[in-house]
Amino acid sequence: EDKVVQSPLSLVVHEGDTVTLNCSYEVTNFRSLLWYKQEKKAPTFLFMLTSSGIEKKSGRLSSILDKKELSSILNITATQTGDSAIYLCAVETGGYTGANSKLTFGKGITLSVRP
Amino acid sequence: DTGVSQDPRHKITKRGQNVTFRCDPISEHNRLYWYRQTLGQGPEFLTYFQNEAQLEKSRLLSDRFSAERPKGSFSTLEIQRTEQGDSAMYLCASSLTFFYEQYFGPGTRLTVT
Numbered sequence: 001e002d003k004v005v006q007s008p009l010s011l012v013v014h015e016g017d018t019v020t021l022n023c024s025y026e027v028t029n030f031r032s033l034l035w036y037k038q039e040k041k042a043p044t045f046l047f048m049l050t051s052s053g054i055e056k057k058s059g060r061l062s063s064i065l066d067k068k069e070l071s072s073i074l075n076i077t078a079t080q081t082g083d084s085a086i087y088l089c090a091v092e093t094g095g096y097t098g099a100n101s102k103l104t105f106g107k108g109i110t111l112s113v114r115p
Numbered sequence: 116d117t118g119v120s121q122d123p124r125h126k127i128t129k130r131g132q133n134v135t136f137r138c139d140p141i142s143e144h145n146r147l148y149w150y151r152q153t154l155g156q157g158p159e160f161l162t163y164f165q166n167e168a169q170l171e172k173s174r175l176l177s178d179r180f181s182a183e184r185p186k187g188s189f190s191t192l193e194i195q196r197t198e199q200g201d202s203a204m205y206l207c208a209s210s211l212t213f214f215y216e217q218y219f220g221p222g223t224r225l226t227v228t
Contacts, residue, residue, distance in 0.1 A: 048216045097213075100170075
């Protein structure tokens, strides 16, 4: 059974801090790893990673995939109160033709940024 | 609006009743997915469509659940004889095709009393 584990499950930081969120996986037929941000609504897409070692950046957020270690990290620098949310890691698996493709999610990391 | 939409946003029903939810994907997205999310958990995969064909169903999808996507556009998810354990957020997502990022709708929160 495919498994995605995120850590820590929750953390509290102060505005301006830098945080690192972790995701590890054990799956069959890995295709990509995705990060989503979820506030009190549906998950919002952040990054999709397919290649090891290539960092993706969007403003203060960045993420990198390590296929050897079967893991990924999401970094947020200079955190703001608006970064408070649940951060979900998901792994897409499936055959080369897209058969049986699906996302397996971790439980999410609850980040609270205090002013 | 170019996002995924879902209707209704909230549904309260009594145990034993049938409910139906609708999802309208981003136009031109040929993949459509249904997920269920309970408190403190990430979304769990239920089923997906490639155009109008339902290609995979999770073990979570009991025979009380049925999903359709006629003509490869919007999709419906029906739950028959609802049980309290069905209470959850039902999320729909769409992607251009396989191995592209999935975009989620706002979800339908189901409460079974």
